[in-house]
C-alpha cells in the first residue's frame with residue numbers, strides 16, 4: 001500500500017480537499033483507473049454478532065451502554081446463526097462479511113473462542129472475513145489470522161486533535177497500537193473515519209494525515225457519514241451534504257491510490273447520482289443489506305438495481321489479496337478433544353436403573 005507523494009503534507013492535502021469539486025472528482029477518477037477496475041465495486045455485509053451494552057463512550061454510537069438509544073443489547077450470536085447469515089449475504093452477492101462486536105477490547109474467553117470458530121467457518125465459505133472487535137493484543141491478532149481472518153477493522157474515526165471531543169474512554173494511541181498488532185500478525189488493515197461529527201475540514205485532513213504517517217497505510221479505508229441517533233451526544237448534528245462525502249472519498253482515493261476506499265454508513269441520505277459520483281471518484285466497496293450494525297442501510301435489491309443502472313460489477317472475494325489459510329486452533333482443538341472424551345465416557349457408562357419396590 002502506498003501514499004501519493006504529491007499529497008503527503010497537511011497543506012497539500014487540504015488544498016486538494018478544497019479543489020473545485022468536479023476537478024477533484026476528475027483527478028480521483030483518473031487515479032482510480034490507473035490502479036483499479038472502475039467497474040468493480042465490492043458488496044460487503046456488516047453483521048452485528050454482539051450488540052449493545054458497550055462500556056465505551058463513543059459520541060456517535062447507539063451501542064454505548066451509557067446512552068438511551070433504544071438499542072436492545074444481545075449476547076454473542078451462535079456460530080451456526082452467523083454461518084446462516086453469511087450464506088445469505090453471499091447468496092445476495094456479498095463477497096466480504098464484517099463481523100462487529102460491541103466490545104471495548106477482545107478478552108481471552110469463551111466468546112472469543114466462538115469468534116475464532118466463526119472466522120474459520122466463514123472463511124470456509126470463500127468469503128473475505130473481517131472483524132471489528134475493539135482493541136486486541138498481538139496474540140489475539142495471531143489467533144484470528146490463524147483462523148483465516150482476512151481483515152481487521154479498527155477506525156481512527158477522526159483526527160488526533162478532535163478525537164478527545166468524540167471519545168474519552170480510550171486514547172488515539174490505543175487505536176494505533178491495535179492497528180499495528182493486526183498488521184504484525186499479517187492481517188490486512190481496514191481503518192477509516194466518520195465525517196459530520198462537528199469536526200473541521202482540517203480534522204478530516206488530519207485523519208488522512210494519520211494514515212499517511214503510518215509505515216504502511218490501511219489496505220482499505222471506510223468513509224462514513226454520521227447517522228445521528230437519538231439518545232447519543234451527537235443526536236442534534238445536522239446531516240452533512242452529500243457533496244462533502246464525495247469530496248472525502250475523492251481526496252482519500254487520490255492520497256492512497258492502492259487502498260480500497262469504502263463508501264460506508266450514510267448512503268441512505270444520498271441520491272443514486274451522489275453515489276455514482278462516489279464510484280466515479282474511486283469508491284470500490286459498499287455495505288449491502290438493510291442494516292449497518294444497528295442503523296438503516298439500503299436493501300440488497302435497491303443496490304442491485306443501482307449496479308445495473310450504473311454498469312457496476314460486484315467484485316469477487318480475494319481480488320485484493322490471497323485467501324488466508326484456516327489452520328487448526330489449539331484451544332478449540334483441545335476443547336473438541338475433551339468433548340469427545342466426555343461423550344465417549346457417557347456412551348460407555350452402563351446405566352443401572354434404580355430398583356423401585358411398590359408395597
Ligand code: SF4
Nearest residue numbers: 054056058061064102
Ligand atoms: S463504537 Fe464500538 S467501542 Fe465505541 S461505543 Fe460503539 S461499540 Fe463501543
